[in-house]
Amino acid sequence: MSGGTADEGVATGETLMEVDGMSKYFQSEGGFLASLRGAADVKAVDDVTFDIKKGETLALVGESGCGKSTLARTILQLHRPTEGSIRFKGTDLTDLSSREIRPLRQDMQMVFQDPHSSLNPRLKVGQIIEEPMKAHDMYDAAGRRERAEKLLESVGLEAAHYHRYPHEFSGGQRQRVNLARAFSTDPEIIMCDEPTSALDVSVQAQVLNVMKRLQDEFGVTYLFISHDMSVVRYVADRVAVMYLGHVAELAEKEALFENPKHPYTRALLDSIPVPDPRSTGERGTLAGDVPSPTNPPSGCRFRTRCPKLIQPGTYDVTREELADDAAGAALQSYDLDEPTWRNVIGFVRAVDRRSFTLENVEDSPDAVRAFLDERFFAGSTPSGEPADVIDDAARLLAEERWDEAADHLRTTFEEPSICAARRPAYVLEEDVEEERFVACHLYRDSETDSSH
Template identity: 50%
Template sequence: MTETTGPLLRVEGLVKHFPVKKGMILQRTAGVVRAVDGVSFELRRGETLALVGESGCGKSTTGRLVLRLIEATEGRVELAGEDVRALDTGALRRLRRKMQIIFQDPFASLNPRLTVGEILAEPLRLHRIVEPAELTERVHELLRVVGLAPYHAQRYPHEFSGGQRQRIGVARALSTQPDLIVCDEPVSALDVSIQAQVVNLLQDLQAQFGLSYIFIAHDLAVVKHISDRVAVMYLGRIVELACKDQLYADPRHPYTQALMAAIPRPEPGAAGTRQVLEGDVPSPLSPPSGCTFHPRCAFAKDRCRSEVPSYRRMADGRFVACHFAEDIPKAEAAVDPEGADEPRYRRRLAVLQAARPQEPQPA
C-alpha cells in the first residue's frame, strides 16, 4: 500500500440485483430484487461513514459488497487504489487483511467450539502476521486492547456476556491490522449501557490505530456519536449523504426528516407533536416509479412520480437525491436542543461522575 493521499475507499455505481426464482425443478427468473441500486461514496482514512436506513434498504448488502463477501452485479470498489472486484482469489485473500468486518450478533459470529485464544489466533496464522512463537503474546495483547484480560483466552464464547463477546469480535477484526472495518450493526443487539461501552471502544481504537469505519446502523442517535459523515439509504439507494453536523442540524431529504422524527426520545411529552410516516417500505421487487419514496412523502409532486431524482451535490456540499431538496421546509425540532434536562438530574449525575474514577474497574 503506497498510496496515502486520496480516499481509502472509493465506491462507484455499486449495483446488486438478486434474481428471484420460481418453480422447483424448472426454475425461471421471476424478477429481480434491486437490493443495491447504484451506490457511490468515498471513505477517507481515519474517517467513519455511517450507512443508515430501515431493514431492506441495502445497507448491509453494501457493506458486504465492499468486502466482496458477495459479488456485485455492477460498479467499482477501490481500496487504496486497488480494484477489489478485479482481484483473483489469492490477491483478494491478501487484501482481506486490510479490510475486516464486525457482525451484529456476537452470539452467532464466534465459533462456539473454539476458545477465544484460538478464535483470535486463526487470522494471525492464516495471514502469517506473527511468528508462531509470538502468537500467544499477540493474542493477549489483542485482548488487552479491547478491554479484556489475557486469561480470557482460555475461555469459550458462551462464557461471556453479549458486550464481552462483541469485544472479542472487535479483537478478531483488529488482529490483521486492517485499514478498514465494516461494522455491521455492532451494537444493535446490546443493552444501552453496554452499547455505550462498545461505541466508546470503537472510537478509542480508531484514534489509536487510525482505522476507517463503515458503520452500518439503523439508530440515528448512536450514529450521531460515532460518525463523521452519514449516508441515509432507502430501497437500495443513498438518498442523502452529508457531514454529521449538516445532516442533524437540517436534514434535506424528506425521508431523513421522517427517520429522525420517528426516534422515540427520552423526554416525556415529546411524542405528541411529531409527524408519523405512513405506510411500509415498498417491496424492492417492484419499487414505485420515479422517486421510490414518493408514496410515503408528504411533499411529493407529479414530477416525483415520474422522474427518478438524480443523486446530486447541493450548494452546501452534501449529496441528496430529491428534486425539491432546496424547497423542503426545515423539520421542526421536537425538543429544544440544549439543556432540556432537569437540574436535579444534572446534579445527581455530577455526583455519580465525580465518584466514578475512584472506583477500581473490574476487568
C-alpha cells in the same frame, strides 16, 4: 490519530474506497423455472456512488430491507456486485478473482451483530483472535500470542483471558473479543454490521466507547451499519441514509441530524421517540409501507410515501422519461396552490392504501364526492381538470372499483411528477466546504455540480 502500519500512501482523510455506480441484484427466486416466468430481480442496491475516507466512520442507516447490509457486503466483496466498480486504495476489486482478493482481506475485517453465534465455542478466545493472523501468515506463534494478549487489553479485557472459552463471557464481552479478532490483522477498514443491536443499552455504551478508543489508537476506518439513529449520531463522522436500495442522502453527521434535507431523512429522524417526556415538538409519523424491491417505484423510490412530492409541471419532463401509462396523462401543469396540492396527494394515497371506508356512504357518485370533499378537501378543493379527475375517481369508488380509481389518480397526479420521471441525484456545496449528496428533486435549483 496514529496511523496503522500498512498505510501505503493513503493518509487520514484521503479516499480509501471509491464506490462507483455499484449495483447488486439478487434473483428473487432461484432456478430456470423462475427465469421462464420472468421473475424480477430484487434490486437490493441500485447504482450507488460514494467514497469512504481513511480514518472516518461512515454510517449506513436505514430500515430493514433498505439494502444497507448488502451494500456493505458488496463493498467488501462478500457479494460480487452486479455492476459498477469498487476501488480500494486505487485497485478495482471487481477486476480481481477471489484468489486475488484473499490477501487483501487482511485489510478488510468484519464484526457482526450476534455476539453469541459469531464466536466458535470450541476455540479458546486467544485462538479465535489469532485465527485471522494465521490465515494471513502474520507473525510467528509467539508474536501472534503477544499481539492477541495486547489486543485483549486494548478492548478492555485482560491478557489472562487468552485461555478462556466464549461461553464464559457475556454478550458485551464477546463483542469485545470480536473486535479484538477484527483488529488482529491491523486492517484498514472494518465493517460493523449492527455490532451493538443485540446488547443492552448500558453494555452498548461500553462497546461503542471501546470502538471509538480503538479507532483513535489504530486509525482504522469503520463502515458502520445500523438502524439506530441515536447510535449513529454517537459514532459516525458521515452518514449515508438508504431507502430501498438507493442512497437518499449522504452528509456530515451534524449537518444531517441538524439540517436533514431529504424528506425521508427528515421522516426517519422525526419518528424516533426522544428519551425526554418534556421534549417539544410532535413526533412525526411516516404512513404506508416500504414498496417491494422487486418492483420499486420509478424515479425517486421514496416518492410513493413522500410528503413533499413535487407537483407535475413544476419542472419539465420529457415524454420519454414518463412511464407508458403516465405519458398519455399529461405533460402539463395544473398549478394547484400548495394546500390544495397536499390535499390531492393525501387523497391519492388514501385511495391507494384504502385507509378509509365508504361503508356509511350512499353509493352514488355525488354522495361519494360530497364525502370526499368533506374528508379530504376541506378548505381547498381543486377546480378545472384536476376536479374532473377526482369526479372520475368518485364514480369508480362508488362502484367499488378501488384499484382503477387508484390507478387513475396515480397516473394523473403522481406519475407525471419529476419525482417519478427522473431519478434525483444532486451534490450540494455546504457552507462548511463539505459536499453533501441529496437524492431529491427539491434541491434541483441548489445544485452546484452535476458530476453525480
